[in-house]
Amino acid sequence: MEIELKNTTGMQFVSKTPSGHDVIIDASPEVGGTNSGPRALELFLLGIGGCTGIDVAMILKKMKVDYKDLRVKLETERKENHPRAFTKIHIKYYFKGNNLPIEKLERAVKLSQEKYCSASATVKGVAEVTYEIIVEEE
Incomplete structure (x- = not known):
């Protein structure tokens, strides 16, 4: 299995899983994220x-x-x-x-x-x- 994540803005990363689903991961505002996705x-x-x-x-x-x-x-x-x-x-x-x-x-x-x-x-x-x-x- 191979997964790639791309840093889009701040602490946010986006990825498309091997099964074809989009996922957003982000950090909390306390550490520079915008809370746009789960940790x-x-x-x-x-x-x-x-x-x-x-x-x-x-x-x-x-x-x-x-x-x-x-x-x-x-x-x-x-x-x-x-x-x-x-x-x-x-x-x-x-x-x-x-x-x-x-x-x-x-x-x-x-x-x-x-x-x-x-x-x-x-x-x-x-x-x-x-x-x-x-x-x-x-």
Whole structure:
């Protein structure tokens, strides 16, 4: 995969992803940006959440598990000094539905985290990645 970003003005960078989507990244006004797009680390976390969320949804579809809603929330901790790398990433999977088979939910999440999610695998060893499953009955 190859991605190129172009600095347009100030701290703003624009890119077209290999899949053809335009993305703008910018910094906050406090550091010279104009807040015209998300921060790089926000996109980084979105990548992890999206990667594992898609994995889980695909696995549950194959398992024929019918849920009403799936949300993925990431909570992080970072180093105090530069580079302010993530030290902990905790992923919460929220499932909503009736009589959801917890063993299948656990299996889908475990497969994503231990086998399929390239984004999570990229940070393991640098940051502690943990997860939990929360089931909300309708």
